[in-house]
Amino acid sequence: MNRLVLKFVASTLAASSLLATPAAAEQKALADNLRIVIGSTSTGGDTYQVSAIVAEALSKKLGINAKVDPVGPTAALQAISKSADGSTVMLFHDQSYVGNLYGVRGFPDIFKEYKIGPTVAINPGDAFLVPAKSPYKNMEDVIQAAGHDKRIRVAIQPGGVSALGYTALKNAVEVRFPGKEGNVVPVNTGSQADKNQLLFDGNADLINGSVQANEQYTRLPADDQKAMRFVWITARQQTLQQADPEGLGQTSREQLLNYATPAVSVTLDGKKNFAFDKEFFFIYNADIKPEAVAAIDKALADIYAEGAIQGTLKKSFFIPNFMPAKDAQTYLKDKADETRKLIDKIK
Amino acid sequence: MDTLAELLKVQIDFEQSHLLFPSIVEWVLGGLMLAIIVVHGPELLAQWRNGALRSCLAKWQVDKKRLFGCLALTLAYFIAMEPVGTLYPNSGIGFLLTSIVYGFALSRLFVHDINRRKWMLIALSSVLTPLFVWVVFAHLFRITLP
Amino acid sequence: MEALFSLDLSYYLLVSLGVLIGIIFGAIPGMTATMAVAVCLPMTYALDLNHGLALLLGLYVGGISGGLVPAILINIPGTPSSITTTFDGYPMTLKGEPEKALKIGIVSSLVGGLFSAAVLYYFAPTLADWAIKFSYVEKFLIILFALTVIASLCTRLLVGIFSGVLGVWVSLFGVYDMAKGGNGELRIVPEVLSVFLENGFSLLPVLIGLFGLTVIFGEAEKGVHDEATTSVKLSKDKRFSWSVFKGQTINLLRSSTIGTFIGLLPGVGGSAASVLAYSQAKNFSDDPSKFGTGHPDGVIASESSNNGLTGGALIPLLSLGIPGDSTTAVLIGAFTLQGIQVGPLFIAEHTDVWNTMMLGLVVANLIMFAIMYYAIRHISKVIMIPKYLLYPGIMMMCVVGAYAINSGIMFDVWTLFLFGLIGWIGVKLGLEIAPFIIGFILGPSAEVYFVKSLESFGTLAIFFTKSPIALFLWGLIALSVGYSVYSTMKAKRASAKDTV
Incomplete structure (x- = not known):
């Protein structure tokens, strides 16, 4: 018999409570x-x-x-x-x-x-992405565009943690260009697949995604219809700094930090940046x-x-x-x- | 052409968008219901008048003991499962115990011409089947059971 | 091919183990391939990625294939994608040909599985690029197409369509799911019931309630007189022979292609595959009236298409990082648990994993065939078990399956009971179960894609002007509707002639 299979069978059996020791006589807390x-x-x-x-x-x-x-x-x-x-x-x-x-x-x-x-x-992986060919190079471009009456369509799942980034962006536009926050509009959608699809179809300018799910898309050649770019990672700097230096996939921690505050500024009140x-x-x-x-x-x-x-x-x-x-x-x-x-x- | 494009325009209000599709489906259902009444109604009415439907109903044979017994047992089985399971939480014990009782009772209800051999079979199967299911699924595969 | 030799014996043992467990899960009413993969996922901790995937791929293929057994033998689909297998499989059992039906199903499964594996291996990135051309609009039209197919599956056109639309309606109970992009608001269900129906009814309990419990209630009503399902002696001429497959090449190819194609499109729902394949086999047949009476063509179409799903659903998973069906959605967990990201660069960057996966898929299909083909004589003896012992067992398994589908929710067991009653009474009133369940399966996706299309584009015209693919799909829909109306008319005229 092969060692690996034995190991597997053993771990399976060990996991089953058939072999677990019977409850100790003392009253267990759990x-x-x-x-x-x-x-x-x-x-x-x-x-x-x-x-x-x-x-x-x-x-x-x-x-x-x-x-x-x-x-x-x-x-x-x-x-x-x-x-x-x-x-x-x-x-x-x-x-x-x-x-x-x-x-x-x-x-x-x-x-x-x-x-x-x-x-x-x-x-720490919550992120926002644009198509590789997007005119918006970074979040500053996005905020400026919204401040100058360009409609920015952001694909998010409503009511969730991923919607916080959208709310924060809208707030930043309001802080810097009061009255222009209406230019940031949500495209409410569900799965990551649907959000990606909106970007491919040109029905969203900015999508919510994650480092884990979208990293490979950011490394596609720019002429690929599926290619994307990170513009914002919403985690706090000190959190991201604790990640392994290799980062994720082929994107190092250093590169990732370039997309997080303070390198990217989505302001909360004109002084502090939003991070979550x-x-x-x-x-x-x-x-x-x-x-x-x-x-x-x-x-x-x-x-x-x-x-x-x-x-x-x-x-x-x-x-x-x-x-x-x-x-x-x-x-x-x-x-x-x-x-x-x-x-x-x-x- | 422009008026057609104008006609086809729709503005979806996200706050209300949960009602759009269900109402379309409800309208279609209503329409189909009407169509069924128009197409099949006269036929059914005629059958009712000449008694074909009534004799059909009269011929409907029910094994009352087995049908209602089965429904009642299943209902009791489902009701009892979770409370019994709280005896020893997250171990599937509720499923195991109630299944043994249910299995035995349902088999006894369904069987005809009971004899000793059948009694043995029923008793054996109603203990072994749930026990096997419980060991394999609740323990080996660790599926959560009541 | 060097991958073939670089793997140790344990790899093949794990594939086999996976297939075996998968078949058992698939064969038990109430248990599905998805559940098999989900419950075994934590066990892959102890293994490396290749060995973990070997087990899971075995489970996937075995689970999808095992569904044909109860569909054919006791008229209860073991998994949602084997609903159409019951249409002709069970009538064959009643004719005393269970072994033949099972073997036809197994061979078709093998063909579908290998076909889709080949498509996956050679065309994955190309097809993935093509799949992303299907936006909300096109996906809605495919679902609409699958829904129109209901018309060709029902016995009375109007009632059948009504049943289908009713299925769609029931599927909308609860909130408009935010995880799919909805607004999370409750509809149809009154507020007091929202404790239970917040998320509506789950598919699996509805399915096994309608098929499994309905059978048991119906038998109880009739008094459970026969001891076993069938006492027909298997005569020699009813045995399986390979000649059944003569003239079936086109059916096999078409059904496998439909299966692979539907699997390829994330969010359309795998169960649509066998429905489409079955109805197309019927529409293209010289004698459609034979379908539903124990016609081998029906089993072939259904089973080759649902195994065609396996390779198809892996395409978006491995080349976009997006699961193609519910089982591959669980499979994605195996990758993340091992710290490997699947996405557009997966195949290029993890060629070794990709090759061993392909190998695993092919081996799993072959092992599935070997196990099932030779075990079939024994499996088919299930129908000899006296009903008074079989039915309590089925009921228990349905309970386990229903309770487990959402990882332990009692309401799902009540759903089972409720739909057992609905099925049993509904059939008496003329409700057609197959269209109902198909409507129920496709309803939620139809809603999301319809509403989202309008939300994105703001005009109904988009359904026609979006792309050539959309127009092509309208063509198919028109043909499908036209054909059903035509054949109903024809049947009516024929029966009118008979009575005159």
């Missing part, structure tokens, strides 16, 4: 089967990826079975509402409160109705027992102290970012309040 529901239904997206890495680490650390279930935001919140014992927890990103700030259906105020758990990682990190964190039932919160905090603290998870996360272009539940609660509440100001201003 269930043997921890269900991590996520706010996305895709297994190919960043939420699933981060959750899978974290679940794997938690399983090993605690000797439990942590399983990721991609059920989507509404179903995930419903699932943790029923789980005060902490056997089901949720992992999602800033969308969980941004959705509420934009007034999207199915997004309650998580700070009121749920409990915020620890943060685990950041995806997409952070992944746990969300719990409001009445979750404190032992469960402490157990997850403790396990994650140990995992991040050991340092192996950082490598795994960075390999997939995530920035490790652990913050225990209590700190995360205050930090994210402040972040949400800041974001609310921007959204309310531009509504």
